[in-house]
Amino acid sequence: MSQAPAQVVVVGSGFAGFFAARKLARILPRELAEVTMVSATDHMGYSPLLPEVAAGRLDPQRIAVPLHGSLGCSRILQGRVEDVDFESRKVRVACGEELSLPYDRLVLATGSVTREVATPGLSEYAFGLKTLAEGQFIHDHVLQQLQLADATTDPEVRRARLTFLVVGAGYTGTETAAQLQRMTQKQLSSFPRLSASDLRWLLVDLRPHVLPELGPRLGRYTLRLLRRRGMDIRLGTTVTAMRPGEVKLSDGTVLPCRTILWTAGVTPPPIVAQIGLPVRRGRLVVDEYLKLRDHVWAAGDSAAAIDPYDRDEMDYPPTAQHAQRQGMVIARNVAASLGVGTPTTYRHRDLGLVADLGGMRAVARPFGLPLTGLPAKVVTKGYHLVAIPYWANKLRVAADWLVNLVSRPTATQLGLVQKSAAQLRSEYSDELSRPAGATAMASAQIRPSRSPDTSISTTTRQASTQSQHSTQHADVDE
Numbered sequence: 001m002s003q004a005p006a007q008v009v010v011v012g013s014g015f016a017g018f019f020a021a022r023k024l025a026r027i028l029p030r031e032l033a034e035v036t037m038v039s040a041t042d043h044m045g046y047s048p049l050l051p052e053v054a055a056g057r058l059d060p061q062r063i064a065v066p067l068h069g070s071l072g073c074s075r076i077l078q079g080r081v082e083d084v085d086f087e088s089r090k091v092r093v094a095c096g097e098e099l100s101l102p103y104d105r106l107v108l109a110t111g112s113v114t115r116e117v118a119t120p121g122l123s124e125y126a127f128g129l130k131t132l133a134e135g136q137f138i139h140d141h142v143l144q145q146l147q148l149a150d151a152t153t154d155p156e157v158r159r160a161r162l163t164f165l166v167v168g169a170g171y172t173g174t175e176t177a178a179q180l181q182r183m184t185q186k187q188l189s190s191f192p193r194l195s196a197s198d199l200r201w202l203l204v205d206l207r208p209h210v211l212p213e214l215g216p217r218l219g220r221y222t223l224r225l226l227r228r229r230g231m232d233i234r235l236g237t238t239v240t241a242m243r244p245g246e247v248k249l250s251d252g253t254v255l256p257c258r259t260i261l262w263t264a265g266v267t268p269p270p271i272v273a274q275i276g277l278p279v280r281r282g283r284l285v286v287d288e289y290l291k292l293r294d295h296v297w298a299a300g301d302s303a304a305a306i307d308p309y310d311r312d313e314m315d316y317p318p319t320a321q322h323a324q325r326q327g328m329v330i331a332r333n334v335a336a337s338l339g340v341g342t343p344t345t346y347r348h349r350d351l352g353l354v355a356d357l358g359g360m361r362a363v364a365r366p367f368g369l370p371l372t373g374l375p376a377k378v379v380t381k382g383y384h385l386v387a388i389p390y391w392a393n394k395l396r397v398a399a400d401w402l403v404n405l406v407s408r409p410t411a412t413q414l415g416l417v418q419k420s421a422a423q424l425r426s427e428y429s430d431e432l433s434r435p436a437g438a439t440a441m442a443s444a445q446i447r448p449s450r451s452p453d454t455s456i457s458t459t460t461r462q463a464s465t466q467s468q469h470s471t472q473h474a475d476v477d478e
């Protein structure tokens with residue numbers, strides 16, 4: 001009698017999970033193994049292009065890579081993993097009802113969420129930029145500030161509405177500040193009562209450099225460029241308090257401000273601490289095969305693997321290029337554990353990063369070569385087109401970019417995402433646990449997808465993910 005296929009479960013459809021599941025589905029024969037993807041979203045969000053969504057240069061759907069049709073898995077289950085029982089080899093999944101999903105091999109690729117700190121007012125007044133819903137909300141919110149500033153006759157209110165603060169000058173914060181500042185400048189012609197001098201953009205960071213990930217030379221170039229564009233960049237500075245309509249900086253400045261974007265680092269989601277395995281700076285400690293324990297592997301932002309090329313033996317940084325490659329190494333190692341191929345260690349030298357600064361400006365460091373201006377722009381655009389993992393998404397992104405060359409991006413507020421979806425506190429509850437109907441975008445994602453497989457045992461209990469999400473702080477700089 002033939003043996004039942006092994007159950008391989010991949011948790012998380014970000015870079016690590018997507019590439020792990022896709023490779024597993026390609027290399028494992030169906031009679032040997034069934035691959036199940038369990039993820040809170042039914043798509044892979046290509047986050048490096050989120051700043052362009054916020055700036056209205058890309059439609060959010062362009063960077064949402066559908067799992068159905070692109071992975072080739074046996075099954076895709078949209079749900080939130082709430083717990084893992086390593087002894088009985090089961091994962092507990094909340095997806096409107098509760099499922100207990102057995103596994104023979106498990107891949108944990110749950111990524112990261114925005115890191116919060118104990119700054120008063122942070123969870124009420126700051127917005128994160130890790131999800132498509134947040135990108136879309138920020139776009140609408142910034143446009144709305146222009147509209148409301150144009151409508152008011154009170155100069156104080158106008159000042160507050162036109163002051164935008166970005167906290168964190170890593171690649172996420174710097175790209176977002178640069179692109180949104182350009183968006184607001186370009187939109188001024190639609191608001192005749194506003195002038196360029198009314199707009200006030202600030203970028204603050206406790207560290208002494210902008211874009212430290214790209215090295216001092218490109219950091220200095222970016223600093224000069226953004227200051228020339230009128231951005232107020234304060235290094236060695238952070239936010240000490242946020243109150244309604246007002247923010248206080250560590251240099252003593254008190255600013256009237258209605259928009260605070262918090263991009264000061266990431267941390268693994270609460271499930272990582274909850275499963276009770278060893279962590280380093282909040283990330284699950286894995287060996288060079290990315291193995292966590294028997295039959296379980298972890299990759300991407302959630303996993304801490306020592307970078308053998310780093311002189312200080314630091315962990316690989318939480319970037320897409322590592323997450324993607326780690327996912328593929330895990331696929332090989334899971335397959336090897338099932339008798340297909342041989343296991344391999346993860347070793348990858350950083351290929352460099354890119355940052356799009358809007359207009360014709362970008363900075364890039366491919367293979368250590370510092371580039372600015374047009375060459376950097378071409379490398380940046382080309383890199384994203386190659387990296388986004390589905391032909392239809394590549395074409396749609398390219399089409400939006402082509403249209404942007406001849407037309408100003410459409411400045412419409414769709415209002416599909418509620419404020420609560422972008423506030424930091426809500427990140428711990430993500431799309432699945434938002435109140436039903438809270439947002440059109442969120443409600444599109446809460447549709448539970450039921451597995452046709454009867455081997456999944458089902459107990460009926462409403463998903464109660466909110467309660468599990470107590471705040472957890474671990475530091476992973478972005």
Ligand SMILES: Cc1cc2nc3c(=O)[nH]c(=O)nc-3n(C[C@H](O)[C@H](O)[C@H](O)COP(=O)(O)OP(=O)(O)OC[C@H]3O[C@@H](n4cnc5c(N)ncnc54)[C@H](O)[C@@H]3O)c2cc1C
Pocket residue numbers: 011012013014015016017038039040041043044047048049050051079080081082109110111112129130171172269271299300301302318319320321322323324353354
């Ligand atoms: C704005 C922005 C710009 C960036 N730019 C770059 C760049 O230019 N270059 C670069 O290399 N990196 C960049 N990054 C970083 C990069 O996006 C991350 O390193 C990468 O996404 C990590 O991949 P991952 O698979 O580990 O996690 P993620 O992509 O975060 O995916 C995690 C997945 O797990 C799911 N999940 C989480 N918890 C659960 C659970 N309990 N149950 C079920 N599913 C769960 C999530 O829904 C998600 O699908 C950027 C990030 C941001 C936010």
